[in-house]
Amino acid sequence: MKPKRRAMTSTARPVAGKRASVPREPRRSEGARSPALATTRPRPAVGPRASEAPAVVEIAPSQVDLRVDLGRGLILPNPIMVASGTFGYGIEYGDVVDVDRLGGICCKGTTLKPRIGNPPPRVTETPGGMLNSIGLQNPGVDAVIEKYARTWATWRTPVIVNVAGESVHEYVEVARRLDGVPGVAGIELNISCPNVGAGGLQFAIDAGAAGEVTAAVRRATDLPLLVKLSPNVADIRPIARAIADAGADALTAINTLSGIALSPRRDRPLLGNIYGGLSGPALKPVALRIVYEAVQAVNIPVVAIGGVTELNDVLDFLAVGAVAVQVGTAIFADPTVPIRLADELAATCARQGMLAYRELIATALPAAKGRPSSKGVEYRP
Numbered sequence: 098m099k100p101k102r103r104a105m106t107s108t109a110r111p112v113a114g115k116r117a118s119v120p121r122e123p124r125r126s127e128g129a130r131s132p133a134l135a136t137t138r139p140r141p142a143v144g145p146r147a148s149e150a151p152a153v154v155e156i157a158p159s160q161v162d163l164r165v166d167l168g169r170g171l172i173l174p175n176p177i178m179v180a181s182g183t184f185g186y187g188i189e190y191g192d193v194v195d196v197d198r199l200g201g202i203c204c205k206g207t208t209l210k211p212r213i214g215n216p217p218p219r220v221t222e223t224p225g226g227m228l229n230s231i232g233l234q235n236p237g238v239d240a241v242i243e244k245y246a247r248t249w250a251t252w253r254t255p256v257i258v259n260v261a262g263e264s265v266h267e268y269v270e271v272a273r274r275l276d277g278v279p280g281v282a283g284i285e286l287n288i289s290c291p292n293v294g295a296g297g298l299q300f301a302i303d304a305g306a307a308g309e310v311t312a313a314v315r316r317a318t319d320l321p322l323l324v325k326l327s328p329n330v331a332d333i334r335p336i337a338r339a340i341a342d343a344g345a346d347a348l349t350a351i352n353t354l355s356g357i358a359l360s361p362r363r364d365r366p367l368l369g370n371i372y373g374g375l376s377g378p379a380l381k382p383v384a385l386r387i388v389y390e391a392v393q394a395v396n397i398p399v400v401a402i403g404g405v406t407e408l409n410d411v412l413d414f415l416a417v418g419a420v421a422v423q424v425g426t427a428i429f430a431d432p433t434v435p436i437r438l439a440d441e442l443a444a445t446c447a448r449q450g451m452l453a454y455r456e457l458i459a460t461a462l463p464a465a466k467g468r469p470s471s472k473g474v475e476y477r478p
């Protein structure tokens with residue numbers, strides 16, 4: 098028999114200073130009758146005495162507040178977004194997915210001029226993920242605005258344009274053209290690009306360069322500004338701080354991890370570009386570590402990306418302090434995953450008696466604020 102959903106009123110929830118614990122949800126492979134389901138029932142962290150037993154209320158998933166404030170007026174209807182490069186410009190998926198139920202759409206990387214991208218092969222499967230080297234193929238910012246912005250303006254879901262470039266000037270020019278365009282809700286800077294002016298050094302791996310491009314784009318637009326961190330660095334914290342200090346409204350973390358694959362005969366690297374970016378479940382522990390570190394280094398919201406395929410991944414990223422997540426590679430197998438995750442998040446909050454998903458955020462962070470965050474870069478096996 099399906100257990101009746103019951104929830105405690107707020108008096109039974111963890112008191113200030115105590116952290117809520119976030120139970121793991123049963124994996125999708127576990128049957129509905131799995132005993133693990135029993136562990137998802139609401140349990141007050143501080144047990145009420147019989148005389149002060151709280152009133153039992155029922156919370157419907159639709160009552161759970163899933164809204165996310167990313168700053169500068171950018172409010173997501175729920176914390177499950179789609180990641181750049183894995184959902185096109187959103188329009189392509191209109192027949193399969195109700196885009197208005199997504200928390201936000203980060204569209205494909207967009208540059209000042211059209212780009213044809215890297216030579217093939219551009220993608221290959223790897224254990225627990227994939228490597229891609231698409232090379233930012235896109236029609237250029239003017240064509241993107243002309244073809245898609247009018248449709249975006251009719252959606253409830255905010256569309257955030259992912260912007261790439263090879264110089265500060267290019268980023269600034271793309272941002273300027275997007276500024277004030279109806280349908281464009283924000284900008285996500287993909288700074289994992291070589292800075293041609295600095296001899297090909299990536300903006301994302303240098304705190305000074307990351308801060309410089311962020312500050313320049315900040316001056317060029319009033320749009321909400323998200324900046325995407327790269328995992329290909331020794332220590333994310335100075336870079337995260339430089340970006341926050343330069344005026345970003347939020348961080349997104351992480352982009353893909355650099356890797357290569359070999360041809361079947363092992364006589365050359367497989368991808369036409371030699372290097373590709375690793376994404377998918379294999380990336381998740383790295384993303385968790387970087388979100389954990391970045392959240393403690395800055396005072397702006399952090400959106401997590403990396404290997405999200407099921408609700409437990411969402412709960413894990415919220416627990417290390419992310420306010421929202423983006424789903425990328427998992428969309429290729431099933432484009433409806435993000436909407437299902439939003440529904441499951443609301444359902445799990447309702448089951449635990451939470452009226453807002455925000456209670457799930459930061460439960461796994463160290464209690465003492467401002468302490469050195471982790472053994473990320475210092476870790477020695």
Ligand SMILES: Cc1cc2nc3c(=O)[nH]c(=O)nc-3n(C[C@H](O)[C@H](O)[C@H](O)COP(=O)(O)O)c2cc1C
Nearest residue numbers: 180181182206229287351352376377403404425426
């Ligand atoms: C095919 C493909 C194309 C991508 N294109 C972009 C891009 O244009 N800009 C960007 O910032 N990230 C891009 N990404 C990175 C994703 O947005 C995301 O950060 C990464 O895939 C990790 O998330 P996942 O493990 O859920 O896929 C791309 C990823 C894939 C797989």
